[in-house]
Amino acid sequence: MTKPVIVFVGSVYPGQFGGLCDYLRKSGVAETYFLTTPGHRARNVDRGAHILAFQPDGKIVGEQSYYYSAKVERSARIGRGVLNALREFQSKKKIDVVVSHSLFGAPHFLYDEIDAAIISYIEFPSYQAHGWDPTYPPDLAQRMADKNTEMLNFHQAVRSDLVICPSHHAKQMFPRALQGNIEVQLEGFDFETNSHAARAKASDAPFTIGFAARDLSSAKGFDTYMGLVSQLIDQKVEARFIALGGAGVTTYGYEEQWVKREHNGAIANFCEHLKSVYPQAGEAVEFAGTLPYEEYTQRIADIDLFLYPLKYGVANWGLVEILGRGACVIAPDSGYPTELIIDDVNGCLLPDEDAAWISAIKALMEDPDRRKRYGAAARIMSIQHHSYAAVTPRYMQLFRKAMQNRKMRSPS
Numbered sequence: 577m578t579k580p581v582i583v584f585v586g587s588v589y590p591g592q593f594g595g596l597c598d599y600l601r602k603s604g605v606a607e608t609y610f611l612t613t614p615g616h617r618a619r620n621v622d623r624g625a626h627i628l629a630f631q632p633d634g635k636i637v638g639e640q641s642y643y644y645s646a647k648v649e650r651s652a653r654i655g656r657g658v659l660n661a662l663r664e665f666q667s668k669k670k671i672d673v674v675v676s677h678s679l680f681g682a683p684h685f686l687y688d689e690i691d692a693a694i695i696s697y698i699e700f701p702s703y704q705a706h707g708w709d710p711t712y713p714p715d716l717a718q719r720m721a722d723k724n725t726e727m728l729n730f731h732q733a734v735r736s737d738l739v740i741c742p743s744h745h746a747k748q749m750f751p752r753a754l755q756g757n758i759e760v761q762l763e764g765f766d767f768e769t770n771s772h773a774a775r776a777k778a779s780d781a782p783f784t785i786g787f788a789a790r791d792l793s794s795a796k797g798f799d800t801y802m803g804l805v806s807q808l809i810d811q812k813v814e815a816r817f818i819a820l821g822g823a824g825v826t827t828y829g830y831e832e833q834w835v836k837r838e839h840n841g842a843i844a845n846f847c848e849h850l851k852s853v854y855p856q857a858g859e860a861v862e863f864a865g866t867l868p869y870e871e872y873t874q875r876i877a878d879i880d881l882f883l884y885p886l887k888y889g890v891a892n893w894g895l896v897e898i899l900g901r902g903a904c905v906i907a908p909d910s911g912y913p914t915e916l917i918i919d920d921v922n923g924c925l926l927p928d929e930d931a932a933w934i935s936a937i938k939a940l941m942e943d944p945d946r947r948k949r950y951g952a953a954a955r956i957m958s959i960q961h962h963s964y965a966a967v968t969p970r971y972m973q974l975f976r977k978a979m980q981n982r983k984m985r986s987p988s
Contacts, residue, residue, distance in 0.1 A: 580672040580975060581607045583665065583692075585658055585681035587636060589616040589627060592677060592697070596764050596971065599964040601626055605972060611661055611681075630654075630661035643717065647725045651682035659685045666690060673975045675740075678732055679725075687735045693982035695974070696736040698746075698758075700890045702726035703828070705749035707888040709794045712831035712846075733757060737985065738978035742891030745912045749890070757981075759974055762891055764964035767900040767955070782816040783941050786879035788872075789894045791825035792847045792863075796892070797885030797908075802850045804883060804933055805857040813938065817857070820875055821894075822866040823847035828888060876901050881940055881947065883933070886913055899923065900958035904947040906936055922953035 582600070584593045589612040600606040601624075609626045613636075617629040633656035640646040658681065665671065671692040676683035678698040686694050700706045703722045708714065714722070733739050733754040741747050742762045747755055785805070789796040798819070805817050824845030826832040831846045843849050851858030864875060876898055884895055884907045892912060898905060899916060907913035909925035917923035924940070926932045940947055960966055 579607045581669060582673045582975060583609045583611055583671055585611045585676040587613045587654060587680040589620055595766060630657040632657040644721050645724045647679060648728050651679055651728060655682035655685035659689060662690050673978055678729055684732055693737040693978040695738045695740055695978050696732040697740050698729050699742060700746050700749050701729040708829045709887060712794055712834035714830040718830060737981040743912050743915055746890035761970055762962060764967040765896055765900055765962050767959055767963060784816045784818060784879045786818045786882050788820040788898055790821055791827045792819060792821045792823050793827055793829055794831045795828040795888040797887050799850055800885035801883050802854045802857045805861060806854040807934055809856045809860055817860050818862040818864060820864045876903055896962055899954040902951040902955035904950045922957050923950050
């Protein structure tokens with residue numbers, strides 16, 4: 577059987593699926609290409625001729641013409657560019673599978689227009705389904721805009737030859753009627769690049785308790801982390817506290833907009849708001865910000881214990897990265913973390929109770945052997961389940977399934 581030709585589509589490269597695209601190509605199991613915006617192609621042209629460009633039909637950064645349908649409008653601008661680029665590609669080479677990010681690769685204009693199986697990657701269908709902290713609720717306009725995005729994702733779930741979502745937790749957010757065409761598979765990871773062996777710490781070095789996520793947000797539980805730090809300080813626990821991640825970044829919630837409304841612009845962002853709520857923690861925590869990948873992985877290796885009090889999330893790449901690099905992690909015993917962590921095997925799972933977390937933190941601080949055991953198991957299990965080598969057979973199976981679904985849908 578000839579190698580399938582697979583085109584990944586996303587407005588950002590490497591971004592999501594960029595690493596998988598490269599791995600499949602280098603390992604020789606598929607002929608892969610990545611279709612991205614001209615700017616990202618130009619910045620990564622040295623990575624290979626398989627990085628191609630599509631031209632969006634208008635600007636896709638910043639506000640669109642109508643707030644309530646902004647994401648749908650942006651997707652249409654992307655979608656038209658993707659369709660034109662794939663038509664041009666198909667005039668020279670047959671495509672077997674197109675794997676498109678639901679928003680940043682926008683496949684909805686491709687249905688019935690190209691001769692290839694179409695896979696839509698949908699992280700979650702809407703913020704309504706994903707959830708947000710009721711302390712920082714969306715306003716009516718935000719709720720209405722969310723419905724249009726949900727409409728777009730539901731349409732893709734119906735029309736695509738296959739839908740991939742990153743977790744079982746995410747799949748359950750779709751209506752039951754749509755779940756039959758949805759497969760669960762997280763992306764692959766490279767845990768070896770920038771892998772840092774744990775360094776011997778000086779005997780007088782402080783114990784380090786960290787938080788790491790793309791953003792210091794409510795969904796990731798950063799407000800819970802700050803509250804726990806404040807309590808640890810009150811209880812005279814001697815430790816160094818460090819937070820890795822961007823402040824003022826709006827990702828999976830509405831807290832940044834809530835801060836602007838609540839403080840009338842007097843406080844810059846959610847992180848600064850939390851500093852005012854927990855002044856002791858605000859003084860004690862070192863805010864490292866968003867770091868270059870090499871430095872980020874080094875910081876992970878230097879942290880003794882990670883708190884990951886996730887509230888809302890469907891696939892946290894930061895959590896997989898931490899586990900895959902052998903860190904000791906405490907996480908909630910509900911939601912997505914339970915798909916990655918087995919309690920007392922490769923981490924510690926706890927209920928949403930501050931007293932339980934404080935008790936576990938103190939116990940793990942005094943038990944280096946248990947921390948080492950969790951970290952070692954976390955790394956082994958991550959490599960076994962989430963490395964590129966581990967996920968490749970599953971992805972190839974999904975690609976073949978999409979091709980078969982396409983064949984069955986097509987008129988004879």
